[in-house]
Amino acid sequence: MLSLRLLRTSFPPSPNLISCSEFRPTMSHSTPSSPSNLLFRQLFEKESSTYTYLLADASHPDKPALLIDPVDKMVDRDISLIQELGLKLIYAMNTHVHADHVTGTGLLKTKIPGVKSVISKASGSKADLLVEPGDRIYFGDLFLEVRATPGHTLGCVTYVTGEGSGQPQPRMAFTGDALLIRGCGRTDFQGGDSQQLYNSVHSQIFTLPKDTLLYPAHDYRGFTVSTVGEEMRYNPRLTKDEDTFKSIMENLKLAYPKMIDIAVPANMVCGLQDVEARAS
Numbered sequence: 482m483l484s485l486r487l488l489r490t491s492f493p494p495s496p497n498l499i500s501c502s503e504f505r506p507t508m509s510h511s512t513p514s515s516p517s518n519l520l521f522r523q524l525f526e527k528e529s530s531t532y533t534y535l536l537a538d539a540s541h542p543d544k545p546a547l548l549i550d551p552v553d554k555m556v557d558r559d560i561s562l563i564q565e566l567g568l569k570l571i572y573a574m575n576t577h578v579h580a581d582h583v584t585g586t587g588l589l590k591t592k593i594p595g596v597k598s599v600i601s602k603a604s605g606s607k608a609d610l611l612v613e614p615g616d617r618i619y620f621g622d623l624f625l626e627v628r629a630t631p632g633h634t635l636g637c638v639t640y641v642t643g644e645g646s647g648q649p650q651p652r653m654a655f656t657g658d659a660l661l662i663r664g665c666g667r668t669d670f671q672g673g674d675s676q677q678l679y680n681s682v683h684s685q686i687f688t689l690p691k692d693t694l695l696y697p698a699h700d701y702r703g704f705t706v707s708t709v710g711e712e713m714r715y716n717p718r719l720t721k722d723e724d725t726f727k728s729i730m731e732n733l734k735l736a737y738p739k740m741i742d743i744a745v746p747a748n749m750v751c752g753l754q755d756v757e758a759r760a761s
């Protein structure tokens with residue numbers, strides 16, 4: 482793992498943050514951001530119903546960009562889009578160790594030199610950057626803050642947009658499978674725990690401003706985005722008390738993801754296993 486935990490933040494820490502490390506690539510530009518700096522695209526992979534998110538600082542001369550939850554089979558699409566938009570991909574990130582598809586992070590690293598893979602330290606996975614709660618991942622003048630939201634898996638995190646250079650930015654939270662629109666991630670494998678998930682969502686997501694836009698890793702019913710306020714009011718699972726939530730989660734009766742036996746081992750090394758096997 483590269484050691485890129487460079488600096489303590491120069492921004493006032495939010496009340497929830499005890500420590501806060503920066504992952505700041507070396508770039509000279511320091512012009513303050515404006516509200517329109519964030520370039521944002523929501524991308525979809527239909528077989529696993531997975532959303533991938535592309536974010537970039539469009540006002541920075543390098544247009545540094547990151548992808549959240551890329552899917553291996555869609556990497557060529559993602560790279561084409563990045564090239565067309567003139568972006569420089571610096572991070573390929575995961576919200577957690579996915580069970581239903583192989584992450585695109587490993588392939589992206591082989592196709593775009595310099596890209597760093599990112600996942601939580603708590604996931605136990607291999608990646609270039611292992612992030613912890615309170616860390617900030619900078620792309621240009623913008624950043625994502627890491628919040629621990631375990632319960633679907635042990636190492637699930639939610640990435641929340643921050644206000645780069647003190648300028649207002651859209652409030653967005655990329656919740657992975659912790660919180661789905663009008664649903665949530667299952668809790669029956671990979672260290673899942675319904676009580677932990679309930680606490681994660683209530684303490685780390687429902688405490689965000691109500692107008693925060695929520696972007697999940699999957700949707701199976703055609704939804705694309707929600708808000709904190711909407712889910713606090715209408716989520717059929719997480720609006721219930723903890724015991725009812727637990728009982729709902731115990732009775733979901735979902736089939737195991739078809740790809741789980743391939744996806745989990747591959748994703749524990751950020752999708753790099755084939756590359757490593759070829760190299761050895």
Ligand SMILES: N[C@@H](CCC(=O)N[C@@H](CSS)C(=O)NCC(=O)O)C(=O)O
Nearest residue numbers: 580581658664665666667737738739740
């Ligand atoms: N049928 C799909 C897997 C569907 C599934 O289990 N989805 C997960 C998220 S991917 S780990 C989930 O948590 N679903 C919760 C729900 O309520 O649907 C496949 O075979 O891949």
Ligand SMILES: [Fe+2]
Nearest residue numbers: 578579580658
């Ligand atoms: Fe998942």
